Amino acid sequence: MNTLDNKLQQLLWEGTVIPAHPLALNEDRSIDEAHQRLLTQYYIASGAGGIAVAVHSTQFEIRDPEINLFETVLR
Numbered sequence: 740m741n742t743l744d745n746k747l748q749q750l751l752w753e754g755t756v757i758p759a760h761p762l763a764l765n766e767d768r769s770i771d772e773a774h775q776r777l778l779t780q781y782y783i784a785s786g787a788g789g790i791a792v793a794v795h796s797t798q799f800e801i802r803d804p805e806i807n808l809f810e811t812v813l814r
Contacts (some may be wrong), residue, residue, distance in 0.1 A: 756787050770812070
């Protein structure tokens with residue numbers, strides 16, 4: 740059984756926030772990379788303990804090779 744690092748476990752027990760990261764899209768539904776980065780920076784500046792990427796059911800399509808946005812969002 741794997742155990743969490745003590746520091747990480749303490750953060751979780753203290754109730755750190757790990758928000759789901761929405762996609763920033765342009766009108767044509769392509770990714771808006773500049774606004775996506777701004778959203779990430781906002782969560783970091785707000786003190787989030789992490790960011791949950793591609794967890795909404797509407798974001799599973801980004802993993803589809805034809806859409807090919809998963810790695811872009813992670814980057």
